[in-house]
Amino acid sequence: MPDKPRLTREQIAQRAALELPDGAYVNLGWGIPNLIADHLPKNVQVYFHSENGILGMGRRAKPGEEDLDLVDAMKVPVTLISGASFFHQADAHLMTRGGHLDVAVLGGFQVSEKGDLANWKVPGAKGSGGIGGAMDIAAGAKKLLVCMEHTTKEGAPKIVRQCTYPLTSLSCVDTVITDLAVIDVQPGGLMLREIAPGWSFDEVQKLTGAPLMTLGRPPEIKLD
Amino acid sequence: MPDKPRLTREQIAQRAALELPDGAYVNLGWGIPNLIADHLPKNVQVYFHSENGILGMGRRAKPGEEDLDLVDAMKVPVTLISGASFFHQADAHLMTRGGHLDVAVLGGFQVSEKGDLANWKVPGAKGSGGIGGAMDIAAGAKKLLVCMEHTTKEGAPKIVRQCTYPLTSLSCVDTVITDLAVIDVQPGGLMLREIAPGWSFDEVQKLTGAPLMTLGRPPEIKLD
Amino acid sequence: MAHKVYSSLDLAVADIPDGARIMFGGFGGAGFPNNLIQALSQRGIKDVTAISNNCGTKDGELGLMFKHNQVRHVIASFPGPHAHYFQERLAAKEVALELVPQGILCERMRAAAAGLQGFYTTVGVGTEVANGKEERVIEGKRCILEMPIHADYALIKAEKADELGNLTYRLAARNFNPIMAMAATTTIVEVEEIVPIGAIPPEHVLTPAIFVHRIVQAKGIRYAG
Amino acid sequence: MAHKVYSSLDLAVADIPDGARIMFGGFGGAGFPNNLIQALSQRGIKDVTAISNNCGTKDGELGLMFKHNQVRHVIASFPGPHAHYFQERLAAKEVALELVPQGILCERMRAAAAGLQGFYTTVGVGTEVANGKEERVIEGKRCILEMPIHADYALIKAEKADELGNLTYRLAARNFNPIMAMAATTTIVEVEEIVPIGAIPPEHVLTPAIFVHRIVQAKGIRYAG
Secondary structure, eight states: TSSSSOOHHHHHHHHHHHTTTTOOOOEEEESSGGGGGGOOOOTOOEEETTTTEEEEEEEEOOOOTTTTTOOTSSSBBEEEEEEEOOOHHHEEEEEEEETTOOOOEEESSSSETTTOOOOSSTTTTHHHOOTHHHHHHHOOOOOOEEOOOOOOSSSOOOOSOOSSSSSSSOOOEEEEEEEEEEEEEEEEEEEEEEEEETTTTHHHTTTTSSEEEOSSOOBOOOOO | OOSOOOOOOHHHHHHHHTTTTOOOOOEEEGGGGGGGGGGTTOOOOOOETTTTTEEEEEEETTTTTTTTTOOTTTTTBBBEEEEEEEEOHHHHHHHHHOOOEEEEEOSSSSSEETOOEEEEEEOOSSSSSOOOOOHHHHHHHHHEEEEEEETTTTOBBBBSSSOOSOSBBBBBBEEEEEEEEEEEETTTEEEEEEEEEEEOOOHHHHHBBBEOOOSOOOOOOOEE | OOOOEEOOOHHHHTTTTOOOOOEEEBTTSSSHHHHHHHHHTTTOOOSEEEESSSOBBBBBBHHHHHTTTEEEEEESSSSOTTTTHHHHHHHHHHSSEEEEOOOHHHHOOOOHHHTTOOOETTTTTTTTTTTTEEEEEEEEEEEEOOOHHHHHHEEEEEEEEEEOOOOOOGGOOOHHHHHHHEEEEEEEEEEEEEOOOSSSOGGGOOOOOOOOOEEEEEOOOOSSS | OOEEEEEEHHHHHTOTTTTTTTOOOOOBBBBBBBHHHHHHTTTTTOOOOESSSSBBBBBTTTHHHHHHTTTEEHHHHHHTTHHHHHHHHTTSSSSSEEEOOHHHHHHHHHHHHHHHOOEESSTTTTTTGGGTTTTTEETTEEEEEEEEOOOOEEEEEEEEEEEEOOOOOOOOGGGHHHHHHHEEEEEEEEEEEEOOOOSSOOOSBBGGGGOEEEEEEEOOOOOOO
């Protein structure tokens, strides 16, 4: 199995982009989620929120176009779309926590079968770690997607019965998109909705730390 | 005593105006307090706050000058001074409750010897009554003045041991300015600081429902 | 792109059901969604829970809905002595009133908007406002627990909207409108002018489009009563 | 009229005592009061409690104060992997850290600003953030009680100030600055430009003058690190 092709990070982002409905207000977190903006279908217009107080972020600024007062939550110079607005950080998080974002997409270290998310601290890592906006975003988004690799570099499952990493938020994840599968967190457990080309249910189950369900034979992950 | 002259409402306001330090942020409530703005000493600049979201209210609008989108908390068309600002009502009351106003001046039905204030509802009166901003203002102002007549129309004391009218806020009043006296609420009780011209301590005490203290012979109420 | 601009006041309020919880912006005559209120009342809605600073003036503002006995429950800070129809309905026990201090009304709506589950305040301690509320001492101060106020709809008034729903307000007509816009599931705004997207500078937007769901241009009653 | 305009950065921070609780605005490199931080650090202040989203970048922003070991306690949401001096001091146990979710950090400061005594939130429930905090269930949701964060001083950055202290911010350099301005006893702002009173239209003021106590024009380090 190790040499079977998996989705690339760009492909995970591409798949995740299809989960964003037209007109949605969306926050993208660090890591793979940050690649999503480049993969939006042409006919879809979404409005990107940044927790430092921007609604209507556009693409990243090109060289020479940067304004250091106009950065996203990752300190990357960005641009605005027409109709953008600025507000202070308390209002920015009123939006995250108060259920105003239609979709938020975060990276993840672990997701449990109940939808618990761990994404801010690796046990034993050096340094303070940092929470940032993740806890507010995870607690409040109407729909929370997590994009991550299906397994750690060492091959251990990142989808687990119970998170062992420090938690970000309980029962918050709606859908996990990995390099092997699209999985919905449902009241009864984890439902495998789509699967990477060339992979079988049993193969993905073996790399997953919690039981998966499926309705018949899961279709291949669609990318457009 | 009934025919002895007392301060007029305008004079109470005139006396209260002297309690506003230069540069102070001030909220004026209904009734006598609303007359204070006309009596500010020439060398004093204060900034008037209105709980509907104005800082830097100026004088009332003259006929022909009114803009119905620019009204004070009493629905009276007003003007702005240079350097005014607008904000929403939650921020307006963040200012009142959060201790940002240097002085607030409210009208009163009763003030107790502990500085409790009753000013929003007359027992037995018809109708719903209404709280408005008074409770937030009373709870939060750095210094709270109450301007009112010393006695009711029937001659009953309005300064009392314990309020019998519905309360606005507990232990909130710093100073009461009436048509007979200026009285500070102190931890040990009510301190008569100034007295109306021609009135004796004993005469004022008789019209007051709680014991007054004084340091020697109280001076006459100063009006400028 | 979502289409938020409605062609008429009637369409903008057409689906608000009987029994809805509705916030109404405005203070002191300024910033009331008078045209939306007219449309809502004319539709014959009933059993509304109204959240508003006041209860109108005679036929004006919310007064109309009390005249037609369309409100069952009111959460307000200062119903107003000139809210004749409200006062009549209250005396006849046709409407129930919850009185809330004005700033606490704002904060309870903001708490709903911000996804907070309640807050402690010293405001109202020892008064009738505290009746039935949890009290505790925090750092030596007596406090009561106040709960969020959410609404199904907010009817608000703004000066300008762009087609995405970014809003500006004129002078003190801002008042409760931005808070209510944030605290309701569906926010409907009547505006004096609809401007092209991009016409409002991003730093001057007072209510970001995320809080606005329906926009209707109203040329009608600006001030009532 | 109060005179809020200071002639130098040094004078603006001259009386901040050792051990002060200080908020520092800024996020992602934008809106940091870098010149005030420099002045404060050069003065040799010590034992500061710093309230800030992050802990600087190398020598930049708050990094300078960690380099000189001037901070004893930090309340932050995302100290940052590039906050080398902070991370060193933390490893050496020369500074204590309280990690707070970013939105909750904003709300706790706003609660202090707004005279609220605490609030319940679902954010952080079941995580290390909840350690030592009261937990209860409200309407079926597990919540923790979060307390206000107040400061003696806020050091913030704005674009323009008028001489009364009304402020505007540029683009996303707004971030934490307006909240911190409201939450401190004394707010000190460095600005790019001081404009005459009346030059900022009342509807465009982003921080009203009541929250601003000292103004200093800074031509120096705008972005650091």
